[in-house]
Amino acid sequence: MKDAPPKPIRFGDLGLRLASGVALALIALVDLWMGGFWVAALVAVALVLMLWELHRMVTGDADLLAPSFVVLGICGAGAVFVTLFLGLPAGLACLVAGGALVFAYGGRRVGWLVGGLGYMGGAMCALIPLRNLEPSGMIVVLWLVIVVVATDVGAYFVGRMVGGPRLWARVSPGKTRSGAVGGLVAAALVGLPLGIWAGLGPVEALLLSLGASVASQAGDLLESAVKRRFGVKDASHLIPGHGGVMDRLDGLMGAVWLLAICGLFGLGSLG
Structure with missing residues (x-):
């Protein structure tokens, strides 16, 4: 019996996601x-x-x-x-x-x-x-947003190209462990230089980038769990290719909560 052909790598929604993502990024950058x-x-x-x-x-x-x-x-x-x-x-x-x-x-x-x-x-x-934050609040927020976006992009591409075991199948069947690792690596690669630019030390920039990536993925899973609880795929259809605003910002909220907790306990120079 012949082996089943491998499943195709599906990036059918990439163009729409990219276009709406770029538009949102430009609006956010000007506003920031x-x-x-x-x-x-x-x-x-x-x-x-x-x-x-x-x-x-x-x-x-x-x-x-x-x-x-x-x-x-x-x-x-x-x-x-x-x-x-x-x-x-x-x-x-x-x-x-x-x-x-x-x-x-x-x-x-x-x-x-x-x-x-x-x-x-x-x-x-x-x-x-x-x-x-003075004097580098804009750069700090920009660093955080880019780390979250890098996590999302790294997880998207690695997860779809490599596949493998699910990260938490009961909550989010589409997310894989390989994608989670890909998101961590991407966050570290972009977060380290940007964190140093924002005024962090190299070790602190790396650790906070990795922590923000983990928190971002946790925020994503939390929203997935809520959506699964109520039987919906997307929070809404306000953003073409991305679903709703909650679908787009779930990771950022998780990362912000991490920084808030670090600040509360005096961990890191951002606090």
Whole structure:
């Protein structure tokens, strides 16, 4: 009996992913360079869109005027601007107040909404003080974003070319262990020189790049687990070739949480 032919390497969605990815990158780069209010505005819009995706996913209600979503959106966007003007602790307090309001309102699966507001809102708010770090906040955020993108690209190509055992088949059947390693290697290759440029020492730049890559992949798996729980493939179809905003930023949020935890415990010069 002849061996079955190898499965073709499928990159059918590469062109669309690349085009929309480049467009998003240009918008983000200009916004990051402008800083201040413009960064907060873009972060707030992204957070509100992700909260809409979460609300749609867990409640089945995509109505922009649904009371629970209105509370989520106002509190999420408000927390971002409160962080800009009053600092991260005040922004986090706004998220806590918003979570309490959503919980008091009740409704279907309210715990998922409150948890999503805390997790996604906390990560997005933390981007504001990270961008405002002196004197190299823009470079630090750029380093973090590029490490996350390198992780995604490395995992995408290595996973599809090499294949092999699944990373966590029950949660995300498309992700492989080879892809995870490819993402780590890619993150280290780009993260080391960029981290040094951002003012980190070589060892610190390497370790934080690897840690951010692991956290990025963990954030990706977390979102995959939520989507699988509610039986959806993509958070939405807002971004051609990438799915939803949550699908695009899940890794970045995981990496931001890692830096926030490092800063909380005084680990690394970024804290």
